Amino acid sequence: MDVKDLEVEYVMPNNIKVKALKGVTLSVSKGDVIGIVGESGSGKTTLAMAMMRMIKPPSIVKGSIIMDDDIMKMPLSEFNKRYRWVKLSMVPQASQNVLNPTMRIADHFIDTAKAHGIADKGEVIKKAEELLSLMRLDPHRTLRLYPHQLSGGMKQRIMIALAILLDPEIVIMDEPTSALDVVTQSSILDTIKELNRKLGLTVLFITHDITVVPRVANKIAVMYDGNIVEYGPMTDVIHEPKHPYTMSLISSTPTMNTKLSDIVELHEIAQIGENITGCSFWPRCPHRMDRCKYEVPNYVMVNNTSVRCHLYERTN
Ligand SMILES: Nc1ncnc2c1ncn2[C@@H]1O[C@H](COP(=O)(O)OP(=O)(O)OP(=O)(O)O)[C@@H](O)[C@H]1O
Numbered sequence: 001m002d003v004k005d006l007e008v009e010y011v012m013p014n015n016i017k018v019k020a021l022k023g024v025t026l027s028v029s030k031g032d033v034i035g036i037v038g039e040s041g042s043g044k045t046t047l048a049m050a051m052m053r054m055i056k057p058p059s060i061v062k063g064s065i066i067m068d069d070d071i072m073k074m075p076l077s078e079f080n081k082r083y084r085w086v087k088l089s090m091v092p093q094a095s096q097n098v099l100n101p102t103m104r105i106a107d108h109f110i111d112t113a114k115a116h117g118i119a120d121k122g123e124v125i126k127k128a129e130e131l132l133s134l135m136r137l138d139p140h141r142t143l144r145l146y147p148h149q150l151s152g153g154m155k156q157r158i159m160i161a162l163a164i165l166l167d168p169e170i171v172i173m174d175e176p177t178s179a180l181d182v183v184t185q186s187s188i189l190d191t192i193k194e195l196n197r198k199l200g201l202t203v204l205f206i207t208h209d210i211t212v213v214p215r216v217a218n219k220i221a222v223m224y225d226g227n228i229v230e231y232g233p234m235t236d237v238i239h240e241p242k243h244p245y246t247m248s249l250i251s252s253t254p255t256m257n258t259k260l261s262d263i264v265e266l267h268e269i270a271q272i273g274e275n276i277t278g279c280s281f282w283p284r285c286p287h288r289m290d291r292c293k294y295e296v297p298n299y300v301m302v303n304n305t306s307v308r309c310h311l312y313e314r315t316n
Pocket residue numbers: 010011012018019020038039040041042043044045046047208
């Protein structure tokens with residue numbers, strides 16, 4: 001998948017516009033697990049929703065997403081038939097609440113398959129059993145249960161199994177572990193890794209918590225104010241962050257071994273992005289230069305990492 005210059009502008013009922021994505025460019029290779037990190041409001045969910053063609057008019061979407069064809073340009077009916085759930089699926093944020101309380105888990109699988117023209121219930125249940133086993137659940141018991149009989153972790157595993165029911169190439173998981181306790185979180189991260197290894201599944205893993213990314217991802221895309229400011233191999237970005245925002249994000253995140261005195265606070269500012277010209281990180285940036293206030297930086301390759309920062313651009 002190649003995302004190029006993706007822009008999303010939400011248009012509210014009072015005609016106020018919110019620019020949520022400001023030219024996102026991202027290249028996804030088969031078998032990648034990409035951790036998409038950033039603070040609340042940086043545009044992570046909007047990126048996922050744009051990929052799934054879920055942003056509705058009057059909000060405006062520009063740019064291209066190539067997966068064989070440009071999925072932004074094709075009629076929605078064609079996208080629904082050829083791509084949604086078939087090649088590209090999503091586990092939405094707070095997805096555990098999406099399960100229908102009046103339906104057994106088996107019927108969720110049957111309904112999902114039926115919506116995509118697969119009517120053979122026996123075949124669907126067989127596939128559901130395989131996937132639930134892969135998700136470390138007892139398939140026969142789980143399929144008979146109602147959502148209220150399941151824990152949060154079990155529901156999340158079922159949502160992931162539903163998302164891969166039709167063998168998509170890419171699954172977008174929006175904060176798949178954020179509402180779970182750390183033990184369940186850890187086990188689900190292991191399961192996602194296993195899906196990637198066993199099925200060759202490509203995963204876009206959205207999270208606000210950079211500490212979980214090394215557990216699953218081979219690449220990281222760091223988002224700030226509607227842009228990807230740094231994108232590269234996981235170890236390079238974690239051990240040698242290039243963008244000052246990534247540096248701040250890492251040094252402000254405590255781990256079990258961090259001394260409190262080593263944690264550097266990343267100050268909040270009132271309105272990220274609003275009325276800020278140039279690089280939108282400059283008001284918080286410890287390395288800001290004059291040009292940061294006026295010029296939007298371009299992407300520059302530094303070793304294997306793509307960075308959007310004037311520190312790495314040559315001045316002419
Ligand atoms: N439906 C909407 N209408 C108007 N503005 C929206 C809408 N959805 C999101 N936004 C705005 O777009 C920007 C990006 O929001 P988005 O939810 O994509 O960020 P996020 O990084 O996923 O945040 P979070 O981690 O809190 O979910 C924010 O300024 C948000 O307020």
